[in-house]
Amino acid sequence: MSEPRELSRALNLPGAASISTGLAFAAINFLGMAQLLGYVSGSLSWLAVAAGGLLVLLVRALFAELNGMYPTAAGIRLWMSRAMNDRLALIITLTYMTAIVLVIAADAFIIGEAIAYSLSNGRLMAILYVAALLVIATALNLRGIKLAGAAELAVTGIVVAATVAVGTAAIIHHPAPPPGPAGGGSPVQALILGIFFYTGFEWVTTNAEEVVRPRIIPRAMLIAVIVLFVSQSLYAVAMGLTVGRAGRATAYPQLLAAQRALGHAGLLVMLCVTALTAVNTFNGGFVTMSRFMYAVAREGKLPRTLTRLNDRAVPVVPVWILGGSSLVLAVVVAVTGSWVMVVSVCAALEMMIYAAAGYVVFRLRQRQADAQRPFRLAGGRASALTATVIFGLLALVSAVTVGTHTSAVPLLFLAVVAGLVTLYVLAWLPRLERREAQEIAARRAARAAARSASRAAATPEQPPDAG
Amino acid sequence: MNGQGPGSGGRDGGGRESVGADELEQALREYVEKANASPRARKTLGTWTCRIHVEATDVPGARFTHVIEQGSSHPVSRGLAGVPDLIVRGHSMDLAEIFWGDANPASNYMQGAITTRGRAEDVMRLDAMAMFVFLGQ
Numbered sequence: 001m002s003e004p005r006e007l008s009r010a011l012n013l014p015g016a017a018s019i020s021t022g023l024a025f026a027a028i029n030f031l032g033m034a035q036l037l038g039y040v041s042g043s044l045s046w047l048a049v050a051a052g053g054l055l056v057l058l059v060r061a062l063f064a065e066l067n068g069m070y071p072t073a074a075g076i077r078l079w080m081s082r083a084m085n086d087r088l089a090l091i092i093t094l095t096y097m098t099a100i101v102l103v104i105a106a107d108a109f110i111i112g113e114a115i116a117y118s119l120s121n122g123r124l125m126a127i128l129y130v131a132a133l134l135v136i137a138t139a140l141n142l143r144g145i146k147l148a149g150a151a152e153l154a155v156t157g158i159v160v161a162a163t164v165a166v167g168t169a170a171i172i173h174h175p176a177p178p179p180g181p182a183g184g185g186s187p188v189q190a191l192i193l194g195i196f197f198y199t200g201f202e203w204v205t206t207n208a209e210e211v212v213r214p215r216i217i218p219r220a221m222l223i224a225v226i227v228l229f230v231s232q233s234l235y236a237v238a239m240g241l242t243v244g245r246a247g248r249a250t251a252y253p254q255l256l257a258a259q260r261a262l263g264h265a266g267l268l269v270m271l272c273v274t275a276l277t278a279v280n281t282f283n284g285g286f287v288t289m290s291r292f293m294y295a296v297a298r299e300g301k302l303p304r305t306l307t308r309l310n311d312r313a314v315p316v317v318p319v320w321i322l323g324g325s326s327l328v329l330a331v332v333v334a335v336t337g338s339w340v341m342v343v344s345v346c347a348a349l350e351m352m353i354y355a356a357a358g359y360v361v362f363r364l365r366q367r368q369a370d371a372q373r374p375f376r377l378a379g380g381r382a383s384a385l386t387a388t389v390i391f392g393l394l395a396l397v398s399a400v401t402v403g404t405h406t407s408a409v410p411l412l413f414l415a416v417v418a419g420l421v422t423l424y425v426l427a428w429l430p431r432l433e434r435r436e437a438q439e440i441a442a443r444r445a446a447r448a449a450a451r452s453a454s455r456a457a458a459t460p461e462q463p464p465d466a467g
Numbered sequence: 468m469n470g471q472g473p474g475s476g477g478r479d480g481g482g483r484e485s486v487g488a489d490e491l492e493q494a495l496r497e498y499v500e501k502a503n504a505s506p507r508a509r510k511t512l513g514t515w516t517c518r519i520h521v522e523a524t525d526v527p528g529a530r531f532t533h534v535i536e537q538g539s540s541h542p543v544s545r546g547l548a549g550v551p552d553l554i555v556r557g558h559s560m561d562l563a564e565i566f567w568g569d570a571n572p573a574s575n576y577m578q579g580a581i582t583t584r585g586r587a588e589d590v591m592r593l594d595a596m597a598m599f600v601f602l603g604q
Contacts, residue, residue, distance in 0.1 A: 007551060008587055209584050209586075210587070298573030312514070447568065457489060
């Protein structure tokens with residue numbers, strides 16, 4: 001069977017690179033920068049981003065190999081279930097999906113806070129802005145409105161260009177630098193935050209079916225890593241040179257950095273940038289998560305009510321769940337001021353999935369040694385195992401760290417989520433699977449009977465033997 | 468490939484039962500008729516236009532073009548015509564079972580039994596069509 005020469009709406013390299021970059025460049029990254037500056041001084045913060053980038057290149061190689069083997073939007077389900085028990089694969093996948101809800105909630109919260117700061121409003125107004133943003137995002141998704149390729153490319157381009165421009169201007173025109181980090185952290189925590197700026201870039205692998213040439217996805221991820229390194233390290237340095245400890249403890253340190261360097265105009269530019277990052281986050285997050293929930297429900301692994309579509313072919317219930325849970329989380333974060341913990345939980349979930357990807361490559365190199373691999377991780381099983389150990393440890397450190405303090409709260413939160421998911425998978429899912437199997441068996445039996453009847457009717461009657 | 472005739476069934480190289488091109492075409496035609504007869508499918512997919520190439524990986528000549536325009540399916544044609552928006556590939560039995568309603572397309576897709584090329588939105592709508600046809604949702 002020959003490969004398709006073309007598709008009418010194929011994704012090209014710039015489009016894939018913008019998706020990869022846009023998914024990673026969330027507003028929560030700015031809070032990550034502020035936290036990073038608690039460990040390293042502004043002028044050296046780029047080193048943490050660079051070190052994170054080097055480890056992320058290993059992640060890129062893992063995902064390139066897996067995506068080459070399973071170039072499908074269902075990739076994560078597929079490659080995990082090939083390497084481990086399907087129940088365990090489902091538990092890890094569904095727990096990981098929490099990260100998307102958290103990032104959407106965090107972005108909505110950050111934008112709400114940023115708007116409130118710009119307009120000199122209080123916390124209550126910020127919560128109202130958060131609610132309004134999420135209601136609008138949910139409504140747009142229910143109407144099936146999403147950014148098309150060219151618009152996505154433009155939004156990501158503006159976000160990156162404006163961040164680099166404001167960051168560069170702040171480095172050139174910064175006032176007297178504020179005091180350095182308070183200390184109390186460790187290089188490991190700085191490294192985790194350095195990696196955090198890139199997380200989500202691998203979600204572009206869910207677009208693998210939209211490209212004609214398989215090499216586009218790994219190249220897009222590489223471009224995204226480079227673009228993210230430049231933009232994130234520049235702005236981290238700029239923030240370190242312009243914003244003091246008190247400013248870094250707010251939910252809008254990126255606005256303060258721009259304001260200190262460029263005045264009110266700078267603040268407005270970064271407000272727009274913050275809002276635009278959410279366009280990508282909401283666009284990618286809502287669409288990816290709701291469609292994934294629909295597909296898993298259609299597969300019979302989640303309740304069937306999640307497959308209900310509206311007249312615009314949008315899975316209504318997943319979008320409502322996503323909008324509602326993001327709103328609740330965002331309000332909880334706003335009221336408790338626990339955004340630093342959100343960074344820790346998201347980082348822990350991402351490190352966990354990177355460790356899982358390493359383990360899957362390690363297992364599949366043995367289980368499917370002869371499978372076709374358009375891209376191969378250099379160093380084979382040893383590299384995969386090393387990645388598993390490194391990211392497993394980093395996940396653990398992330399889960400017990402909030403800011404510069406040791407805290408078990410992120411670990412407890414993750415344990416509760418994973419526990420609920422496990423309870424569902426072990427206790428409720430078998431019922432769904434039994435029902436699905438019974439329905440398919442009934443349809444098969446009915447169809448087999450119909451086929452037999454139609455074949456019997458089509459066979460001419462045998463004449464009786466002569467003599 | 469097993470080298471069998473394009474219209475006949477049989478077994479592929481791995482010993483799995485294949486569905487002949489004629490029978491697969493018939494299954495696809497019946498599926499399209501059911502989709503056109505489903506008011507829910509036509510309403511929900513009313514804005515959907517998509518040219519789909521369906522290819523069985525084990526039966527030579529089992530290639531079809533299915534065009535959906537504003538939610539209504541045109542008659543299925545043999546061979547691959549035009550530039551597709553979506554390509555669906557799989558073993559003839561996996562494809563036939565989907566068109567017969569014996570298998571869940573999402574399940575086959577998530578387990579890698581069928582592969583697609585094209586936008587995820589088109590894949591989802593194609594799956595939704597099967598859901599409306601066979602589950603009456």
